[in-house]
């Protein structure tokens with residue numbers, strides 16, 4: 001092979017098979033895609049050992065992508081259920097799956113994913129290290145943290161969240177500027193605790209060059225983790241969040257020097273009016289690297305409905321430059337999501353991504369909407385079901401409340417504006433009250 005990573009290939013002017021596939025999916029010339037990849041503005045997370053992948057591109061110039069978080073926990077360790085979620089996520093159009101397993105034989109599940117799953121697979125080695133070594137956090141050595149990164153890379157993981165931005169400087173800033181909700185990132189809290197207990201520098205920051213060597217060897221994309229993402233709207237855009245983003249921007253440049261693909265993880269909880277500015281700050285500090293947002297959740301008062309609070313934030317974020325949305329389910333802040341929660345989370349994230357694609361003018365994005373509107377005008381219910389983002393729910397709702405007039409619905413019945421307009425424009429008499 002004449003190249004190491006997709007970024008290296010792009011910089012050498014080589015159009016890879018993965019670039020061809022992504023260019024076709026996006027409807028843009030492969031040469032244009034390669035140019036964006038060479039600059040780090042677009043990535044194709046695609047580990048050399050993930051043979052079953054159908055590659056997807058991530059970048060604000062492309063269609064907005066969504067990620068689905070899955071995985072076992074100590075309280076919910078049903079592997080069958082997690083596999084069911086994977087199948088449902090892929091069939092519902094998720095481009096990526098992050099395996100956040102923190103209990104049991106995590107390696108087995110991870111390898112099942114990279115053997116069979118066509119979606120991009122992401123992991124967070126920090127969680128897995130705690131499970132894998134099965135010993136107190138303080139006893140895990142710097143070398144052991146890095147060994148887990150290598151193990152995930154060998155297993156074919158396409159992107160990894162590495163919490164390397166919370167170095168001693170960031171931690172100092174966090175401690176000096178008190179927050180309402182401290183650190184809410186799982187990985188961030190683990191590495192912060194390890195740093196506090198050992199007095200050592202964050203190993204992912206200190207040994208960043210070794211991580212880059214691993215990523216370069218397998219073409220793993222670095223998802224530079226936001227340990228200091230705000231966990232409440234009160235903490236949005238605070239000193240720790242920005243300090244970490246500055247560090248991530250510096251690390252992005254170092255990764256690019258080694259042709260390692262990078263995306264930046266972002267907030268978190270954040271008031272709606274701060275989102276656009278945050279996208280701009282990320283683009284500036286991180287040199288245009290794709291932004292992967294976890295929400296943003298725009299209000300803290302809606303447990304049970306956080307797929308909605310995050311879809312609102314996700315749509316605004318993607319419209320303003322975020323490339324990749326991590327779904328949030330109604331179970332967020334409450335429990336591990338079940339299969340139905342996963343479905344609702346995916347639908348909400350896909351709606352947010354699609355709404356943003358229309359707003360940012362992705363070519364052809366609004367065609368789907370126009371087809372639906374035409375079907376509505378024609379009162380063509382079967383076509384409406386076919387086009388619906390959730391056909392099963394649309395069909396079930398209509399069937400649950402039968403209208404007297406078959407072509408209308410029970411919302412307005414004989415007052416159906418669509419039907420009456422069609423009729424009057426066709427020269428018919430519209431009487432309404434006695435029809």
Ligand code: SF4
Pocket residue numbers: 408409410411412413415416417418419
């Ligand atoms: S009855 Fe009302 S809601 Fe239903 S299709 Fe007609 S206009 Fe739309």
